[in-house]
Amino acid sequence: MTGAPATRDRDAARVPVLGLTVLYDARCSLCAFLKKWLAGQAQLVPLRFVPAGSEEAARSYPRLDHRATLDEITVVGDAGQVYQGTAAWIVTLWALREYRALAHRLSTPTGARLARGATLAAAKWREARSSGRWSGGAYQWGDGWSYDPTAGWTFEPPACDSGACATVPGR
Numbered sequence: 001m002t003g004a005p006a007t008r009d010r011d012a013a014r015v016p017v018l019g020l021t022v023l024y025d026a027r028c029s030l031c032a033f034l035k036k037w038l039a040g041q042a043q044l045v046p047l048r049f050v051p052a053g054s055e056e057a058a059r060s061y062p063r064l065d066h067r068a069t070l071d072e073i074t075v076v077g078d079a080g081q082v083y084q085g086t087a088a089w090i091v092t093l094w095a096l097r098e099y100r101a102l103a104h105r106l107s108t109p110t111g112a113r114l115a116r117g118a119t120l121a122a123a124k125w126r127e128a129r130s131s132g133r134w135s136g137g138a139y140q141w142g143d144g145w146s147y148d149p150t151a152g153w154t155f156e157p158p159a160c161d162s163g164a165c166a167t168v169p170g171r
Contacts, residue, residue, distance in 0.1 A: 019046045019078040020095050021060070022088075023069045026051035030122060031073075038092065045095035073119075086112065086119045 022038065024031045035049050050057050052069035061076055068074070068084070075088040083091045090112075094103035106115040145155050 017045055017077045017079060017081070019048060020091065021048045021050055021076045021078075022092060023050055023052040023057055023061075023064075023074040023076070025070055026054075038096070041099070042097040043095055044097050044100060047092070047095055086115045089119055090115055 022035070024035050026032065038047055039049065050060065052074065053066050057064070057069065058066055064074065064076075064082065072085050073088040073092075075083040075091050077083070077091075090103050090106045093099040093106065096103075105111045145153060
């Protein structure tokens with residue numbers, strides 16, 4: 001995992017990482033849950049949490065693309081390293097006592113594919129939540145089907161003005 005410097009280079013190759021700052025989307029329920037979970041874990045490297053896009057983030061890391069930090073998890077090492085996406089998740093796990101071995105496995109080529117899949121799944125979930133398609137309640141499909149956790153699947157056919165409507169699709 002390599003990072004691009006966010007601040008003045010402190011010779012990161014020879015300086016140990018003594019702390020990591022996790023920039024997270026404070027408006028995202030998944031991000032808030034993970035922040036709370038990470039904060040409750042035993043840490044070998046201290047984690048500090050700063051809302052992405054905040055004044056504190058902009059003041060602390062003026063060279064970062066702060067719009068991108070709202071789209072993708074970003075972790076900044078105290079020596080100036082910047083990790084985004086999959087690398088950010090791996091370095092965050094590396095900071096935790098119980099998950100350091102997993103972080104080492106995820107940093108291999110095979111493990112990186114698994115970590116990338118998990119990162120993409122989280123991004124897809126966030127996208128669905130932010131677009132309003134899934135809010136924890138009913139899920140609406142464009143073809144007339146909807147799912148409600150209390151009622152199950154239901155179908156309400158789209159309006160048929162021409163009289164030549166398709167038959168009810170199966171789920």
